[in-house]
Amino acid sequence: MVRWLLLVLMAAVLIFVPTQLKPYGIFLMSNWLIFCVVATGLNLTVGYAGQISLAQAGFMGIGAYTSSILMSRYGIDFWHTLPISAGVSFLFGIMVGYPALRVQHHYLAFATLGFNIIVYLVFRNEDWLTGGAFGIFDIPRPTVFGYPTNDPLAFYYLCLAFTLIMVACAWWIVHSPWGRAFAALRDNPTRAASLGINIRTYTLLAFAIGSTFAGLAGSFYASLLEFIDPYAFAFEYSLSFLLMVISGGSATIVGPLIGAGLVLLMPEWLRFAKEYYLMIYAIFVMVLIAFCPSGVVGLWERFNTYIRHKRMSSAAAAAALKE
Secondary structure, eight states, X not given: XXXXXXXXXXXXXXXXXXXXXXXXXXXXXXXXXXXXXHHHHHHIIIIITXXXXXXXXXXHHHHHXXXXXXHHHHOOOHHXXXXXXXXXXXXXXXXXXXXXXXXXXXXXXXXXXXXXXXXXXXXXXXXXXXXXXXXXXXXXXXXXXXXXXXXXHHHHXXXXXXXXXXXXXXXXXXXXXXXXXXXHHHHOHHHHHHTTOOHHHHHHHHHHHHHHHHHHHHHHHHHHHTOBOGGGGSHHHHHHHHHHHHHHOTTSSSXXXXXXXXXXXXXXXXXXXXXXXXXXXXXXXXXXXXXXXXXXXXXXXXHHHXXXXXXXXXXXXXXXXXX
């Protein structure tokens, strides 16, 4: 009952609260929804499949630039660029997944970080393709059944629908045989191989699916800003996406959504602290990770476990008194 009430409350907040916000507030909410999709894709790779990746910002940039180049230079409609962005990101995800077949843990983190740096350098230096440091301007926003989404609130609701669809896809993947294979790969690769799971295929698939989520989100991100430059996809943002997954709670569906809110929106809420807001934010994150490594969702689960044990103890005491 509590979960259903929280779900209804969250739906009401997402639908009605943006109508009371100014354009900047609506922009932040739209940005949060897009980052939720990026973090959800990374959660499938890191949280469920157990493969460390620091290339998620690079995948997001690949999707953003693919969509932006096709729309701004060739006049292709946004909805036609989406499957192309997804396909290109999927192929790059498979390519990045190959190092995971030979190296693991921090070695894999360095390999994916190197890929993100290479992608960033290509975005910045290849002026003929990406516009270089100046980026790409005049990126159009999509139309939905003939209705433009230039209004911030209209584009927000489009992002909300997109996020709900992608989160539903992630839920389906997690509860499908793919998700169970990912979990087996994360927990014990040797045992998974002994059970007939193709380690090579599912490792590459984990990176490919996570990169596809990021590429699709990148297309929406480019239309949200109507301008992109290389600096939005530097490796620092890959670290931020990993922080979203860890702080919210990896290997959970709702964890990356909470983590994206913490990483993106919390600094804005702390603006009242002026020059100290980043220090307060950093201390909060360090305390959260130190005392609750499983994230906010893990903190909630520990609270539920405590309440459950307390109820059981009370019931046992009451039964003892009756006897």
